[in-house]
């Protein structure tokens with residue numbers, strides 16, 4: 001097993017109003033989560049500021065689900081990196097498949113957001129992954145390689161240390177279908193190979209690559225036991241304390257092996 005510290009993120013998506021978000025954070029704060037795993041929660045925008053205060057001293061980090069790449073100005077509805085920093089956000093998701101395929105974000109935007117967040121001192125979880133028709137056409141590795149190259153264009157080796165990759169096959173997200181352990185590991189190993197080409201082997205070896213897509217307590221340990229899977233980005237199962245805790249503990253189980 002690698003020396004990479006596992007990282008588990010909870011992407012709450014457009015779920016949980018104030019009281020539920022507060023209760024979930026309180027539950028996680030009291031859950032005695034292992035500190036051998038980095039834990040990040042990503043509530044919806046309206047609740048980030050309250051979450052930042054509630055998370056103080058818990059060791060759980062705070063992420064936003066999106067950000068805009070311009071510093072300020074006439075961009076109605078958008079939120080800047082410095083605004084997120086201002087309220088205590090540490091992480092940002094970029095390139096999530098729902099933003100790529102539902103909202104219509106392009107690789108150019110994903111790259112601009114990734115770079116802006118890193119320039120602002122935020123850490124980034126850059127999400128990549130293939131659609132079902134791409135998998136069936138044996139394009140999984142090519143799609144991942146393309147999204148990595150676009151997403152990381154212009155990102156320095158130094159800034160790369162604040163980037164985590166989340167491999168989330170689009171067909172596995174919210175569907176109950178999980179990539180087989182073998183398929184997930186194969187994709188992760190290929191992603192690490194691309195990172196070695198884009199940067200170098202030691203940078204690639206240091207990168208954490210999360211798996212996402214119907215990851216739950218029942219499959220997390222097996223997925224995380226793979227040599228190139230360094231934790232997970234969790235949707236549905238991150239909304240319940242017991243499930244999210246079980247997934248984090250699964251990551252801890254392989255952390256020091």
Ligand code: 13P
Nearest residue numbers: 011173174213214235236
């Ligand atoms: P699910 O865990 O609900 O499949 O969602 C995964 C995801 O999209 C996390 O970003």
